[in-house]
Amino acid sequence: MINxxxxxxxxxxxxxxxxxxxxGMDSCYAYVSKNYDRNFEFTNGTLLGRHFSVTLHPEDVSIxxxxxxxxxxxxxxxFAATLRKHDGRGGFVVTQWEMQAYFDEQGQxxxxxxxxxxxxxxxxTQSRLDSAHHQLHEIGFIQSHLVRxxxxxxxxxxxxxxxxxxxxxxxxxxxxxxxxxxxLDQVIKDISNKTDE
Numbered sequence: 001m002i003n004x005x006x007x008x009x010x011x012x013x014x015x016x017x018x019x020x021x022x023x024g025m026d027s028c029y030a031y032v033s034k035n036y037d038r039n040f041e042f043t044n045g046t047l048l049g050r051h052f053s054v055t056l057h058p059e060d061v062s063i064x065x066x067x068x069x070x071x072x073x074x075x076x077x078x079f080a081a082t083l084r085k086h087d088g089r090g091g092f093v094v095t096q097w098e099m100q101a102y103f104d105e106q107g108q109x110x111x112x113x114x115x116x117x118x119x120x121x122x123x124x125t126q127s128r129l130d131s132a133h134h135q136l137h138e139i140g141f142i143q144s145h146l147v148r149x150x151x152x153x154x155x156x157x158x159x160x161x162x163x164x165x166x167x168x169x170x171x172x173x174x175x176x177x178x179x180x181x182x183x184l185d186q187v188i189k190d191i192s193n194k195t196d197e
Contacts, residue, residue: 020113025109028050039118063083072109080096094118098115151185
């Protein structure tokens, strides 16, 4: 029944972005696209006929088993899985997959057909964005709480000095100091509000 997928296999066989594979009921690769072999077969051979787990992070084998069971339980539906695959350099890439069970003419299960692509760059970018957002939130907290407190004290002290002083020159200086610190306080509030967005 793999031939039922031949149009899409032919279309995606030379894709640089997408992988197409089929896993038989024996848990071995029954079909692998060139791009999949190119990215995950590191002995210059093919993954065809090898156990599907050879490319996976060991912790992700159970994800495949669970999603495979879903596929057989709901024929005709696609199920998604995010899986880590060996990168050939001791690390892993993150891949996103959609899977569907396929059956023979008598309705007996033959395997799982899968189409996937590498999302490592997306995951890395998302992680950097999350980290940047966290840092902005920290900066906002520091500005809002740690910087504004002593600034508020300066504003209060300059107001007290201005009220208590009989010296017009000192009072004028305190008013200028209050105006400048109030302006700085508003700038800090504006920055803090932007980091919270």
